[in-house]
Amino acid sequence: MTFREINSKMVEATVTPGRRLFSQRGAMLAYKGDVSFTPNVQGGQGGLMSMIGRRVAGEATPLMTVEGSGTVFFGHGGHHVHVITLSGDTLHVEADRLLAFEGTLRQGTEFLGSQGGVMGMVRGQVTGQGLFTTTLQGQGSAAVMAHGGVFELPITPQRPVHVDPQAYVAHRGEVRNRLSTALGWRDMVGRGSGEAFQLELSGHGTVYVQASEEKL
Amino acid sequence: MSTYATPGAGPAVYDPLTLPADDNVNRYTFCVELKGGQWFLQKGKMIAYYGAIEFNGIGHGRLDRLVRTSFHSPLHASDWVVAQGSGKMLLADRAFDVNSYDLDDGNLTIRAGNLLAFQPSLALKQSIVPGFLTLIGTGKFVAASNGPVVFMEPPIRVDPQALVGWADCPSPCHHYDHSYMAGVLGGLRAVTGFGGVSGEEHQFEFVGAGTVLLQSTETLMAEAATGAVPSEPGVPGGGSTAPGGHGPQSSGAPRLPGQLGDLQRRFGL
Numbered sequence: 001m002t003f004r005e006i007n008s009k010m011v012e013a014t015v016t017p018g019r020r021l022f023s024q025r026g027a028m029l030a031y032k033g034d035v036s037f038t039p040n041v042q043g044g045q046g047g048l049m050s051m052i053g054r055r056v057a058g059e060a061t062p063l064m065t066v067e068g069s070g071t072v073f074f075g076h077g078g079h080h081v082h083v084i085t086l087s088g089d090t091l092h093v094e095a096d097r098l099l100a101f102e103g104t105l106r107q108g109t110e111f112l113g114s115q116g117g118v119m120g121m122v123r124g125q126v127t128g129q130g131l132f133t134t135t136l137q138g139q140g141s142a143a144v145m146a147h148g149g150v151f152e153l154p155i156t157p158q159r160p161v162h163v164d165p166q167a168y169v170a171h172r173g174e175v176r177n178r179l180s181t182a183l184g185w186r187d188m189v190g191r192g193s194g195e196a197f198q199l200e201l202s203g204h205g206t207v208y209v210q211a212s213e214e215k216l
Numbered sequence: 217m218s219t220y221a222t223p224g225a226g227p228a229v230y231d232p233l234t235l236p237a238d239d240n241v242n243r244y245t246f247c248v249e250l251k252g253g254q255w256f257l258q259k260g261k262m263i264a265y266y267g268a269i270e271f272n273g274i275g276h277g278r279l280d281r282l283v284r285t286s287f288h289s290p291l292h293a294s295d296w297v298v299a300q301g302s303g304k305m306l307l308a309d310r311a312f313d314v315n316s317y318d319l320d321d322g323n324l325t326i327r328a329g330n331l332l333a334f335q336p337s338l339a340l341k342q343s344i345v346p347g348f349l350t351l352i353g354t355g356k357f358v359a360a361s362n363g364p365v366v367f368m369e370p371p372i373r374v375d376p377q378a379l380v381g382w383a384d385c386p387s388p389c390h391h392y393d394h395s396y397m398a399g400v401l402g403g404l405r406a407v408t409g410f411g412g413v414s415g416e417e418h419q420f421e422f423v424g425a426g427t428v429l430l431q432s433t434e435t436l437m438a439e440a441a442t443g444a445v446p447s448e449p450g451v452p453g454g455g456s457t458a459p460g461g462h463g464p465q466s467s468g469a470p471r472l473p474g475q476l477g478d479l480q481r482r483f484g485l
Contacts, residue, residue, distance in 0.1 A: 009363035009432035028416045029378040030368060030430055036393065037416040064416065075378070078362050078433040 002102050003083040003141050010075040011083060011143045013100060017069050022107075023100035024076060025062040033070020040065050066100075074100050074143060079216065082150035082208065085141040086172065089205075093144055093170035095134040096216055102140035110135050144170055148212030160202035166213040173205020232266040235304050238316070238356065246307045246314045246358050248299075248333065255299045256340070257307065257333040267303015274298055307332050312360040312437060319357070325350045326359055326381035326429070329437040333358045344452055345388060348381070363432025370426060373419040377434040386426030391419045 002021070004012045013021055015035055028037060040063045066072055075081065076099055084091060086105065101107075110133050136142055144150070146169045153161050155175055162180065171177070180200045201207050235241065237249035248255055250269060262271070274296050299305060308314060309332055317324065325343045334340065334357035343350045351357055359365075361380050368374075370386040373393075382388060393416070422428050 006366055007364040007432055010366060026416065026434070028375055029432070029434065030372055030374040030419075030428075032368075032372050073366070073378075073430070075363065075433045078435045 003100070003143050005081065005083055006073070008080050008149065009078065010073060011081050011099070013066075013072045013074060013143075015066055015068055015070055015072055017067075020103040021066040021072070021100055022063050022103060023066055023072075023074055024096075024098065025064045027074050027076040027099055028066075029073040029075050031070055031072040033068065035066060035068035035070045035072055038065045038067070039063075065103075076145060077216075079145040079147055080149050080210070082144050082146060082169075083141055084144055084170070084172070084208070086136065087139055088137075089172055090135050090137045091142060091170055091172045092133055092135055092175075093142070094216075097145050097169060098134065098136075099143040099145045101136060101142035104140040105136045105138045105142060108135040108137065109133075144208065145216060146208070146210035146212075147214045147216060148210050150208050150210055153207050153209060155201050155203060155205045155207055157203065160200055161207055162198045162200050163207060163209055164213060165197055165199050166215060167209050167211075168199055169208040169210050171201060171205060171207040173203065175201050175203040175205040175207070177201045232304055235266070235306075237304070240314065240316070241306065243313050243364075244308055244311050246316060246332075248305045248307060248358075250299060250302050250305060252302050253300075254336050255305070255333055256296050256336060257299055258331065259295055259297050261307050261309050261332045262297075262299070263306050263308045265299075265303055265305040267301065269299050269301040269303045269305055272298050272300065307358055309360045309437070312362055313364050314358060314360050315365055316356055316358045319351060319353065319355060321354050322383060323350060323352045324357075324381060324383040327379065327437070330359045330361060330380055330431075331357065332360055346452060360437060361429075361431035362435045362437065366430045366432065368428045368430055370422040370424055370428060372428055373421045374428060374430060375416065375434060376418065376420055377436050378430050378432075379420055380429040380431050382422060382426060382428045384426035386422040386424040386428065389421050391421035393417055393419065 002013055002019070004014075006012050010029065013023075015021060015033075022040065025039060081099055092110065150169060153163075155161050155171075155173070165179075178200045180198050230241065235247050237247065239247060241247050245263070250267070256274075314332065319338060325345070325348050328347055328349050331349060331351075334351060335355035337355035338351045338353045338357060341350045341352065342348075359380070365380060373391055
């Protein structure tokens with residue numbers, strides 16, 4: 001386990017030679033040992049094409065590479081931090097919510113329109129994800145930021161989960177998500193419940209929800 | 217950690233008897249019990265009180281003596297209030313986490329904005345490091361931080377914004393680390409600014425015996441004035457305009473991504 005939660009807003013990461021980390025720039029709080037922080041021009045892994053892909057997709061959060069041997073403490077902006085450990089499955093998360101992740105995870109960019117076409121794009125606009133989102137795949141863990149505490153909701157085929165788009169943080173597993181609308185005439189005359197849009201997640205997996213509707 | 221005892225039980229209701237004495241009510245509120253004694257607090261940090269407590273600005277009439285015994289820098293004494301009387305008083309600061317610390321014939325240096333209140337048995341002095349205050353003696357004080365405070369043993373290097381304070385003098389000094397600026401590519405990076413900086417080139421380094429206090433995030437609390445120090449040769453931060461103007465206070469300004477910051481000065485750009 002590379003990441004260890006010290007308290008709700010701070011994680012400790014162990015860096016050993018050959019096991020590097022990526023973290024958001026400026027998110028280091030303190031470190032012990034011999035660790036270097038190098039700004040990462042590419043904004044993550046992969047070659048030039050991945051970098052261009054991320055730039056185009058607007059998923060190019062300034063990252064830095066953390067290398068060396070020692071212990072590093074991460075925290076950022078007073079947000080709560082949640083550690084997610086992946087074992088071969090895929091985590092879908094917004095790039096700016098990623099505080100730090102292990103170099104063993106494969107980073108990718110996903111087009112939201114690929115799932116549900118135009119509705120997928122609309123969904124991206126409503127959730128604030130934009131048209132693209134970041135995926136992490138493989139073995140390793142990632143520290144994800146959220147406003148307010150994070151809780152996990154399991155998704156099973158029988159029990160789809162509805163999440164407020166603003167409270168959605170990330171999801172993992174074989175999950176289909178769909179924007180369900182409950183628009184009625186009340187919304188048109190300005191007497192809506194304020195919950196007209198919901199994110200419906202179905203399939204097998206887990207969704208991470210923050211206890212706040214404030215975006216990062 | 218839940219504020220509520222049992223789910224659905226509703227918030228806990230306190231009265232003067234059930235309020236804790238000199239302890240945290242919750243993460244964000246601290247209760248001080250006064251029994252005819254005095255406490256010093258930063259202006260505006262008291263949120264409620266029970267009993268007969270008088271709040272007086274320092275430096276008027278009979279409180280003059282306190283300036284001499286507990287405040288050794290009369291210039292910033294105006295930012296502090298003396299609470300006197302008996303009762304219970306609640307302290308909080310903008311929903312930051314609040315903690316109390318006991319000093320036993322020790323010393324602790326803390327960022328000026330983070331200190332909320334302290335017992336008069338402690339002496340408050342300005343630190344040589346600008347923007348920091350040192351508490352010396354035996355007694356209790358209350359300090360705020362963004363996120364819970366974490367205690368670390370040196371040797372450690374700390375982001376300037378995450379530092380709350382340190383105890384027992386583990387020699388704070390600046391540390392610069394930008395090895396990626398070396399070489400041809402590094403030079404190119406320094407000249408063009410392309411590639412940006414990691415934002416972690418500058419840390420505070422602590423070595424030796426002691427304890428370093430860290431807050432869990434990099435959100436700083438508002439600076440409190442620590443008073444001007446005499447402008448004379450050999451006094452760090454002396455005078456109103458220190459040449460160069462760096463040090464812990466200037467690091468409070470947000471460093472933009474891609475901005476070279478201290479590196480520019482270092483490379484003479």
